[in-house]
Amino acid sequence: MDNKTFIMQRLDKKQSGCWEWKLYRDPDGYGRFTRPKISPMAHRAAYIILIGEIPAGFDVDHKCWNPACCNPEHLRLLISSENRSRQRSSLQSRCKHGHEMKGDNVAIYANGRKACKTCVNQRVRNYSARKKERAA
Incomplete structure (x- = not known):
């Protein structure tokens, strides 16, 4: 190959x-x-x-x-x-997927950890889709 x-x-x-x-x-x-x-x-x-x-x-x-x-x-x-x-x-300004980490796109957890809301929302959508597929 x-x-x-x-x-x-x-x-x-x-x-x-x-x-x-x-x-x-x-x-x-x-x-x-x-x-x-x-x-x-x-x-x-x-x-x-x-x-x-x-x-x-x-x-x-x-x-x-x-x-x-x-x-x-x-x-x-x-x-x-x-x-x-x-x-x-x-x-400091971007997540590992390239989304900007500022303003409304940053979630800050109680332990101080920051997360990209765009990525979190995508993971939730992916999880929901997998869960829906398994239920069908």
Whole structure:
């Protein structure tokens, strides 16, 4: 199996336009795998296979803020220092799925933990749909 087929068979194309990695994700949400001569990070491998090489000193950045996304239209090259600066500034302002964490979109629990309301609502909808399917 060629590398392009290998990658494409492991992606879930979402309505948002993101192509999410279906297999293992690390705690930060990045797709990971092992394949000889390819980056262990799915989005970097997708970039190399679908677009081309990554020049030294550059990182592959997610324009969509979704670390599991491998859609080449959502990926871009940034100078490593610029990418790290962008990551630091976003740590407080976005959830791991890229939703803004401010205003009415933030739930703060009694223990001080913050949660993205968009993500919480999506989990509730998914749970309700699964529960409804089982009851049918």
